[in-house]
Amino acid sequence: MLKQEDGKWLLSAPVADEDVMQLKAGERVFISGKIYTGRDAAHKRLIEALNRGEASPFDLQGQIIYYVGPSPTKPGQAIGACGPTTSYRMDAYAPLLIEKGLKVMIGKGMRAQTVKDAMTKHKAAYLAATGGAGALLAKAVKEARVIAYDDLGPEAIRELVVENLPAIVINDVFGADLYEMGVKAYRLAV
Amino acid sequence: MAIREIDTSLLRDAIASMAVEINHTLPADVERALIDAKSREVSPQGLQVLDELIENAGIAKEGVFPLCQDTGFAVVFLEVGQDVHFLGANLKEAIEEGIRKGYKEGYLRKSICHPFTRKNTSDNTPAVIHTEIVPGDRVKLTLVAKGGGSENMSRVTMLAPSDGWEGVKRFVVKRAEEAGSNPCPPIIVGVGIGGTFEKAALLAKKALLRNVGEPSADPEVARMEQELFEAINALGVGPQGLGGRVTALGVLVEMMPCHIASLPVAVNIQCHSARHKSVVI
Numbered sequence: 001m002l003k004q005e006d007g008k009w010l011l012s013a014p015v016a017d018e019d020v021m022q023l024k025a026g027e028r029v030f031i032s033g034k035i036y037t038g039r040d041a042a043h044k045r046l047i048e049a050l051n052r053g054e055a056s057p058f059d060l061q062g063q064i065i066y067y068v069g070p071s072p073t074k075p076g077q078a079i080g081a082c083g084p085t086t087s088y089r090m091d092a093y094a095p096l097l098i099e100k101g102l103k104v105m106i107g108k109g110m111r112a113q114t115v116k117d118a119m120t121k122h123k124a125a126y127l128a129a130t131g132g133a134g135a136l137l138a139k140a141v142k143e144a145r146v147i148a149y150d151d152l153g154p155e156a157i158r159e160l161v162v163e164n165l166p167a168i169v170i171n172d173v174f175g176a177d178l179y180e181m182g183v184k185a186y187r188l189a190v
Numbered sequence: 191m192a193i194r195e196i197d198t199s200l201l202r203d204a205i206a207s208m209a210v211e212i213n214h215t216l217p218a219d220v221e222r223a224l225i226d227a228k229s230r231e232v233s234p235q236g237l238q239v240l241d242e243l244i245e246n247a248g249i250a251k252e253g254v255f256p257l258c259q260d261t262g263f264a265v266v267f268l269e270v271g272q273d274v275h276f277l278g279a280n281l282k283e284a285i286e287e288g289i290r291k292g293y294k295e296g297y298l299r300k301s302i303c304h305p306f307t308r309k310n311t312s313d314n315t316p317a318v319i320h321t322e323i324v325p326g327d328r329v330k331l332t333l334v335a336k337g338g339g340s341e342n343m344s345r346v347t348m349l350a351p352s353d354g355w356e357g358v359k360r361f362v363v364k365r366a367e368e369a370g371s372n373p374c375p376p377i378i379v380g381v382g383i384g385g386t387f388e389k390a391a392l393l394a395k396k397a398l399l400r401n402v403g404e405p406s407a408d409p410e411v412a413r414m415e416q417e418l419f420e421a422i423n424a425l426g427v428g429p430q431g432l433g434g435r436v437t438a439l440g441v442l443v444e445m446m447p448c449h450i451a452s453l454p455v456a457v458n459i460q461c462h463s464a465r466h467k468s469v470v471i
Contacts, residue, residue, distance in 0.1 A: 130246075179371050
């Protein structure tokens with residue numbers, strides 16, 4: 001669900017096609033509610049399970065995945081530091097997840113053309129959170145629990161409950177790429 | 191000169207406490223560089239990112255959350271005085287015990303795994319340890335917590351001597367451009383020029399131990415640093431790659447002679463979370 005409140009875009013799962021259509025590259029978005037974590041090893045295992053015809057440990061339809069491997073949770077805290085990891089390592093896996101209904105990915109760094117094409121075709125968006133702001137982003141996480149692949153430690157799939165997790169739209173369904181736009185706007189002739 | 195005996199448990203304990211400290215406290219030079227960068231940045235998105243990173247450093251300093259969830263590969267530089275005799279557990283074991291202790295008790299992420307099975311070693315060891323024997327009876331111990339995202343963007347190349355400075359500059363600037371948003375800019379760029387294939391990489395990593403904003407003492411190298419700094423910041427990548435003038439907080443170059451056939455160059459990219467500290471025992 002996507003709504004605008006006091007000029008701020010507020011996003012929560014489940015995300016519909018028409019929500020994604022409104023997310024334009026460069027927009028700041030605040031995410032609340034349930035989202036799922038997954039990075040390298042979890043993606044590999046998830047895709048292998050899907051390819052064997054098994055179900056995903058969580059319903060992918062309309063879902064938001066955050067590429068993160070948090071640091072261990074201290075007693076009394078919801079989570080450890082939890083900034084985004086670099087997204088290109090998930091490029092090999094992302095198109096299948098998008099095809100299966102995944103709507104939003106949160107990470108940092110550039111995506112492959114195959115992922116951008118899948119986003120355009122199946123209506124999904126790629127957002128970035130601030131890389132290296134793991135302590136600041138931890139404040140937006142209210143609950144965290146491992147729901148699959150516990151043996152992967154920091155790479156296990158977690159269900160997070162977040163409140164106003166800040167992100168910015170990098171790739172939208174219209175093919176715009178904020179990273180390319182940014183460089184174009186600020187590059188100096190040398 | 192008399193032999194000085196040092197029990198390796200001192201190194202173990204120093205490593206354990208440094209592991210926790212560096213993951214919660216941004217070095218003063220880096221924090222200053224982030225604040226100074228605000229005066230150079232013109233992009234609103236870039237300024238917002240710089241503010242977030244300064245705020246993040248403030249939160250981490252309270253000691254509850256580390257600066258970044260990637261608490262790094264433990265890279266240790268040891269400068270051992272030749273008049274030192276170590277007692278107790280063997281040196282490597284003592285250092286790795288310090289890593290185990292610091293990463294466990296400090297709730298730091300264990301990020302080291304088998305290259306193919308990807309099975310985590312679960313205690314953030316082994317460490318990468320570089321040892322150098324130097325004059326004197328002291329031990330200088332440096333711990334770096336090196337993040338994977340920026341390390342992945344690093345490269346070594348063997349240029350031809352005819353490529354010269356222009357070739358080196360092209361390679362370094364192109365690396366920062368291609369790395370783009372991936373290594374969490376603003377970055378610090380460590381450059382090693384000369385030596386051999388592996389020495390260039392080591393020089394690049396050692397360059398990253400220097401203070402950001404302090405040019406090399408060698409005027410020739412300082413000029414190179416300035417030229418690379420200007421060229422990288424003209425790329426437009428900006429904080430987090432969202433566009434802007436602050437792509438790099440600093441460029442640090444180390445140079446040494448090389449073979450008459452070679453011109454080795456290494457670029458070690460460091461994210462803004464440049465976590466390292468040294469102690470002398």
